[in-house]
Amino acid sequence: MNARTLQNQKGLILENVSIQLDGRTLLELDTTIKPGTVLTVMGESGSGKSSLLDFIAGFLKPDFKATGRVILDGTDVTAVPAQERHIGLMFQSPLLFPHMSVAQNLMFAIPSEIKSRTVRQQLAEEALGAVNLEGFGSKDPAKLSGGQQTRVALMRTLMARPKALLLDEPFSSLDQSRRADVRQKVFSIATERALPVLLVTHDLEDAEVAGGPVHRLETPATEPQ
């Protein structure tokens, strides 16, 4: 794809991506995730799901080699440092900072261009309201339930105004009813903000609700040591 064609491409393009480990190809993927749609990636343990996310986010471990390009909203970000890619990540564990209140966790992610403390506080409050956690700002994250922490983590990821979302089993610590709620919230925010989303999950229901294409990674013939 030449530079001029690239400029008009919205969404996340994974162009001829190939990841190798110890001289063997772990996975290959060539796809486009359109704005507001979810690509679900499934695969057995060891098939390379985390490595694929690491590559897209910009921190593939040095033991791996990769070729191909990551193109985000028309810009080739393959060689751009992770912190400048504007890609939001969410993992199985919420990973909230334990020494900060819930509101401080949220405000930490707000871009530094927004300097006004009042505005930052207001954005944090609005974010909590969006996931039905009004009034939780002053709480210690450790005192929240798993589902509440996951909702805060989701909003913290979104506060940074990412251009794409990579979700690595983000709902797996939630019980069934909370899982459905949080999942719905994530997908509706992604649609509202026209974010391309790559979701790694083992749950077929997640894939069904996401409604987008499903890519299955091949199981490695032999588990590398």
Ligand SMILES: Nc1ncnc2c1ncn2[C@@H]1O[C@H](COP(=O)(O)OP(=O)(O)OP(=O)(O)O)[C@@H](O)[C@H]1O
């Ligand atoms: N730092 C590393 N050095 C060498 N090999 C690694 C390293 N990290 C992971 N691997 C191997 O690379 C392969 C792919 O790992 P990866 O974590 O991407 O798979 P995964 O599909 O995410 O697995 P899981 O579902 O168990 O998290 C695995 O076989 C793993 O053992």
